[in-house]
Amino acid sequence: MRALVFPTAVFLLFSLFTAASVSGNLSFNFYAASCPTAEFIVRNTVRSFSSDDPSIPGKLLRLVFHDCFVEGCDASLMLQGNNTEQSDPANRSVGGFSVIDSAKRVLEVFCPGTVSCADIIALAARDAVEAVGGPVVEIPTGRRDGMVSLASNVRPNIVDTSFTMDEMVKLFSSKGLSLDDLVILSGAHTIGSAHCSSFRDRFQQDSKGRLRLAGNDLDTDYANELMKECGSSSNPSVTVNNDPETSTVFDNQYYRNLLAHKGLFQSDSVLLRDNQTRKLVDDLANDQELFFENWSQSFLKLTTVGVKTEEEGEIRRSCEATNA
CATH class of the missing domain: 1.10.520.10 (Peroxidase; domain 1)
Incomplete structure (x- = not known):
């Protein structure tokens, strides 16, 4: 779509x-x-x-x-x-x-x-x-x-950062927002930061208190970097950038990050698992002007x-x- x-x-x-x-x-x-x-x-x-x-x-x-x-x-x-x-x-x-x-x-x-x-x-x-x-x-x-x-x-x-695709679609639909809007507005994660607690569901803690990656939909090097920054501490003040590449610029890097399996939240990574949303992620990753034009429409909504x-x-x- x-x-x-x-x-x-x-x-x-x-x-x-x-x-x-x-x-x-x-x-x-x-x-x-x-x-x-x-x-x-x-x-x-x-x-x-x-x-x-x-x-x-x-x-x-x-x-x-x-x-x-x-x-x-x-x-x-x-x-x-x-x-x-x-x-x-x-x-x-x-x-x-x-x-x-x-x-x-x-x-x-x-x-x-x-x-x-x-x-x-x-x-x-x-x-x-x-x-x-x-x-x-x-x-x-x-x-x-x-x-x-x-x-x-x-x-x-x-939206909770651990939401499945179905949960996000249901919520966005209740606000009059489409599947395309969901993908496009998720691009807001190209700026900003998040507390470590908001994506801890992507990691597990072993008996010695060390974090381990849960699942296989995160780039290993990126996951290691997140674990290094967050550590095993539950300190609520620790944050990381939503976009590990261009965190202070509003651009289409978010979608390139997704394709490289560097989506910070579970709710980001699920966009690659659906054929319709995956196609739009590909399109937006390859064309910043397309992202900007569609952002304008979805932001208006x-x-x-x-x-x-x-x-x-x-x-x-x-x-x-x-x-x-």
């Missing part, structure tokens, strides 16, 4: 149609009159934080996934408090919140009560990709912020999952709490 690629003019029309049909009242240049500098402020905030901390782009990209897959793209992940999404263990390693909060504070000065935290998250993830060499993606805005954030909603709605518009939500004064 090969992802569809359109000429630029046709793709623009496709994007407009998709945004209108999938995301209700979202629109391009939504803030043109009410806050014309909104996207500029978010982009500058992302670039400023990223120049100080190279890990920020990967964190922002992970943040949008974890927000949009639970309650839709409504900034529910930003809400703080007991039993909110942030309190679930699966979200404790999610970062980038300070970037969103910083952009929000500036926007509240120039355009109070106008730009939603949900839009800031989507725009910041888009700008993070661009900041590290990825494609420029136009996305519609007009999302409103949700008022519900429950830890109990997290686990049933996010991701950031319009379950959006709230008009009276469905609110524009928070602070991303950390509802206005009530």
